[in-house]
Amino acid sequence: DAGVxxxxxxxxxxxxxxxxxxxxxxxxxxxxxxxxxxxxxxxxFIFQYYEEEERQRGNFxxxxxxxxFPNYSSELNVNALLxxxxxxxxxxxxxxxxxxxxxxxxxxxxxxxx
Amino acid sequence: xxxxxxPDIHITVSExxxxxxxxxxxxxxxxxxxWYVQSPGQGLQLxxxxxxxxxxxxxxxxxxxxxxxxxxxxNLRKPSVHWxxxxxxxxxxxxxxxxxxxxxxxGTKLQVIP
Numbered sequence: 001d002a003g004v005x006x007x008x009x010x011x012x013x014x015x016x017x018x019x020x021x022x023x024x025x026x027x028x029x030x031x032x033x034x035x036x037x038x039x040x041x042x043x044x045f046i047f048q049y050y051e052e053e054e055r056q057r058g059n060f061x062x063x064x065x066x067x068x069f070p071n072y073s074s075e076l077n078v079n080a081l082l083x084x085x086x087x088x089x090x091x092x093x094x095x096x097x098x099x100x101x102x103x104x105x106x107x108x109x110x111x112x113x114x
Numbered sequence: 115x116x117x118x119x120x121p122d123i124h125i126t127v128s129e130x131x132x133x134x135x136x137x138x139x140x141x142x143x144x145x146x147x148x149w150y151v152q153s154p155g156q157g158l159q160l161x162x163x164x165x166x167x168x169x170x171x172x173x174x175x176x177x178x179x180x181x182x183x184x185x186x187x188x189n190l191r192k193p194s195v196h197w198x199x200x201x202x203x204x205x206x207x208x209x210x211x212x213x214x215x216x217x218x219x220x221g222t223k224l225q226v227i228p
Contacts, residue, residue: 004157033215042118042204042218043158056215090157092216102148103208103216105158 002027004093004106012112013081021076021109025093031055032074033103034066035090043090049074050096078111086113116141118205120219127195128227135190135222137205145207147188148216149179152202161203164188175199200226 005024013019025032031050035043045058049068068074072093078085088110092103117140127133139145146165150158162173169181179190188205205219 035216040221042206042220043216045215045217048215058215102160102163104160105150107157110155 004091004104006089006091006106006109008109009107010110010112012114015081015083015113017081018077018079019081019111021078021089021091021111022073023076023091023093023106024073025091026104029093029095029104030072031094031096032068032072033092033094034074034076035092036060037088037090037108039087046076081113083113086111116145116207116209116217118207118217118219120203120205120222122222123220124223124225126225126227129197130194133190133192133195133199133224135203135205135224137188137190137219138186139188139205139207140186141207144183145209146214147179147181148206148208149173149177149188149190150204150206150218152204152221154201158204161190195224195226197226197228200224 004026007022033048034046037043046060047057048055052068063079065077088108090108091106094103119138148163149161152158161177162171164171164181171179177192202221202223204221206216208214208216
């Protein structure tokens with residue numbers, strides 16, 4: 001079982017650019033959530049995808065968008081990057097069919113905006 | 115809105131000493147409670163979780179946590195710390211299972227000295 005995999009592991013972008021991060025959920029999982037973890041902070045919930053639709057959203061601007069594919073993998077897109085978007089972006093997967101279970105996290109993508 | 119407070123930003127303990135990391139949550143009902151550990155540059159690994167039942171929960175790596183409803187607390191403990199336990203520890207809550215958004219505390223960084 002490969003667990004939750006994210007790509008790329010590291011990324012450097014210029015302010016104003018756009019970025020796409022990718023996530024493959026753990027086998028058997030159908031729900032993907034994205035979190036932003038700024039340096040020295042706890043992860044902050046961005047949004048969650050299930051059945052290819054955004055189901056919940058945290059307090060993030062519309063510059064942050066996502067997508068879920070039929071194979072349950074997901075992308076996080078950030079437009080018009082700001083220096084403050086520099087962070088570790090974590091993907092978590094779980095299953096809607098199993099209530100008493102936790103979210104499994106990937107290793108994250110470290111985004112640096114210069 | 116649910117929130118999590120970890121009052122200790124940084125804790126230093128000697129190897130072999132006992133450890134207790136504090137966590138308090140604010141929520142109208144009993145949430146699902148988690149402790150995650152994060153090594154530098156890594157993703158989050160689940161140490162233990164509380165959903166219901168016995169308020170003393172055993173986790174991996176010799177950790178345990180006790181849920182105290184009257185104090186809205188979920189403190190993490192370990193009787194004897196090893197140098198490899200040095201990491202950042204996050205307490206987290208969710209409305210129900212892992213398929214709900216997870217709210218994290220700001221983390222406690224643990225340093226272990228010989």
